Amino acid sequence: MKHLDEYRDPHLAGKLIDKIKALSHRPVRLMEVCGTHTVSIFRSGIRSLLPPSITLLSGPGCPVCVTATEEIDKFIKLGQQKDTIVATFGDLVRVPGSSSSLQKERADGADIRVVYSTFDALDIARRNPSRTVVFLAVGFETTAPTIAAAVKETKKEGIGNFYIIPAHKIIPPAMEALLAGGELAIDGFICPGHVSVIIGADAYRPVADKYHIPCVVAGFEPVDILQTIYMLLSQIEEGKAIVEIQYRRAVNFTGNEKALALLSEVFETCDAPWRGLGTIPDSGLRLRDNYRALDIETKFDLTVPRTQDHPGCSCGDILRGVKTPLDCVLYRKVCTPSNPYGPCMVSTEGTCAAYYKYHD
């Protein structure tokens, strides 16, 4: 395992840090888009090793965190329908909506089941033919193809009681929205590893070209991230803004064709609401006409009143990188992982949860 040792070699990490220091001549702000990177950066103490001229910002990198309150409220309303089973990934259950959460609804008798995969949800539908089973389809490009596969299978098998609420988000438009907002100066993006497995690094070209921002797709080891920072600094120094891949062992430029074909067969892009970022054009996915009948909103009216996030919760600002959890008045005082006020404290990859766990 020579290779692995290299990734763990403190010597190599030390060398990279020296190289980074030698290259930092001016203040730069780099944003990691992916929540797994946030956790990795905190856990390995990378922030404290970098020269003070480099600021690492956490972006909107977790699907649970960016799910808007209005979407959570819809999920809750769905849970209240008669004869309905809601199937969901685990983290969502604890996210507070404007007045309840799926967890509270479950305590009040709603049938809400945590699944590991969309096919587990499909199994629930097969075993409960007299009930309506709805999967809460959240996730980025890594997850969306798995949901597309379940949707196709539902149609093929003629399963009549399985539906989804499409609430996916796609990443590059959110990166553009952050830049277009103009409230935040970003000098480089540490691009998500596993989203890029599917979409390929070319997907960031518009960000790099239009906004002249260097983009590097990174792996999850501390040495991966240090090397990525070094690559970004080199680009900044040379005045370049191109897309590069550090995480070559899993990512290429064109992505996973099969998954992308599955995605575009079942879904088309649409505008979507993001927590903290508002509605971003073409940043969500809805079912194509051919599959539209599987959208639960063709069957139930799930319109919810306009909602308010918990007053005091700064998740929106944190997801835009304009605040850190330390700037939130509720952080640690009342908002903790066991009693979260906002999604950034619920999700393991949420910025508030990462701060809580690793920041003293």
Place this chain on the structure above:
Amino acid sequence: MCLAVPMQVLELKENTAVVDMGGTRKAVRLDAIDRPPTVGDYVIVHAGFAIHCIDEEEAKITLQYFEEIFADETSR
């Protein structure tokens, strides 16, 4: 939520593979994988689906990191 970990392929059936990570076995779907794996290959698994086939050495680098980073998390 979108954690994707490398697991080794033990068996292949039509559209599923039985994979292993540190003694935990499960069946994953192959609908969205970039190229068909053979037994012994490592695949990156996300939410019950294999999404990418990678070589062993490289898989182990990523795998060990995830084992450490999420060892103390509640299983999801």
